[in-house]
Amino acid sequence: MIEFDGVYHKFSTKTSELQVLKNLSFYVPKSGFSAIIGPSGCGKSTVTKLVAGLIKPYNGRVLLNGEMVQTPRSNIGMAFQNPVLLEWRNILQNVMLPLEIVKNNLTDLQKKERARELLNLVGLIEYENNRPSELSGGMRQRASLCRSLIHQPEVLILDEPFGALDAFTREDLWLTMSRLRETGSFTCLIITHDIREAIFLADEVIVLSGRPATNQFSIKTEKENNDNLDQLYTPHSTKLLNILREQIKLARKNEMVER
Ligand SMILES: Nc1ncnc2c1ncn2[C@@H]1O[C@H](COP(=O)(O)OP(=O)(O)OP(=O)(O)O)[C@@H](O)[C@H]1O
Numbered sequence: 001m002i003e004f005d006g007v008y009h010k011f012s013t014k015t016s017e018l019q020v021l022k023n024l025s026f027y028v029p030k031s032g033f034s035a036i037i038g039p040s041g042c043g044k045s046t047v048t049k050l051v052a053g054l055i056k057p058y059n060g061r062v063l064l065n066g067e068m069v070q071t072p073r074s075n076i077g078m079a080f081q082n083p084v085l086l087e088w089r090n091i092l093q094n095v096m097l098p099l100e101i102v103k104n105n106l107t108d109l110q111k112k113e114r115a116r117e118l119l120n121l122v123g124l125i126e127y128e129n130n131r132p133s134e135l136s137g138g139m140r141q142r143a144s145l146c147r148s149l150i151h152q153p154e155v156l157i158l159d160e161p162f163g164a165l166d167a168f169t170r171e172d173l174w175l176t177m178s179r180l181r182e183t184g185s186f187t188c189l190i191i192t193h194d195i196r197e198a199i200f201l202a203d204e205v206i207v208l209s210g211r212p213a214t215n216q217f218s219i220k221t222e223k224e225n226n227d228n229l230d231q232l233y234t235p236h237s238t239k240l241l242n243i244l245r246e247q248i249k250l251a252r253k254n255e256m257v258e259r
C-alpha cells in the first residue's frame, strides 16, 4: 500500500548538496501500521513529505496503492508534533476543515455528524464549541487527529504527533490512536522518537540508519492486542525494546563514524 522502492533524496542549495535518503525501501501493507525510528536529522520527516507528494525523490519510486506519487494527494491525512488549529474556528469547525478542501458529496449535516462521531471517539464531544486556546495540548492533539481522519483518508501519516506531550497524556493518546484504528480502515505510518510508542502502536518497526538514511533494521511487533498498556511490560515487549534500543545505538554510532 505504501511502498518505497530504492528511494534516494538530496536537498541542494546554491553551494552544497545534502544526501538525506540512500536506497531506502520498505512496504506498509493495506490497513497496516508501521513505525519509523532513527537518529535525529536522519531524514524521517523527509520520508513523510515524499509519501504526501510534497517533494519528489531524485531516484527510486514512492508508491501508494501501486501508483507512483508525483503530486500532493488528497487521500492522505497528516498530523504533526504541534497541531495547527485555527483560533477563529471552534473545534467542530476545525475538524471539518479538510471537507472544505477535499472534494466530497456530503451535506453539511453529514459533515457535522462525521466530525461529531470522531470527537466522541476521542472524548472531545463536549468541547465542539470551544476555541483551540481553551483546550490543553493533549486535547488539541486529539482534535488534530480527528481533523486528519475526517475525509476518511486511505493513508495516515503521523510525524511525532505525541512528542510534545507529557508521558501520561501521551499514553492516553496511544489508546485513543488504537481506538481510531479499530474504527477506521487506514494504512498508517508513524514517525517517532519513542521506542515504546512504536512497539505499542505499530505492527512493524523500521529503524533508519544515520544520514543518509537507509533501512538498517526492521522487526514485526507481533503483539496480542492493542487496547491496554500492560502489554508494554511483558517479556516480549521488553525484548523488543532492548533490540530496538541497540539498533538506535548502532545507527547513532555509525553516523558519528561517517561524519
Ligand atoms: N527543505 C530542505 N532544504 C534543505 N535541507 C533540508 C530540508 N528539509 C530537511 N533538510 C535537511 O535534511 C536532513 C533531514 O531532515 P528531516 O527533517 O527529514 O530529519 P528528521 O529525521 O525528521 O529529524 P528530526 O528527528 O530532528 O525531526 C536534515 O539535515 C535537514 O537539515
Ligand SMILES: [Mg+2]
Binding pocket: 044, 045, 046, 159
Ligand atoms: Mg522530523
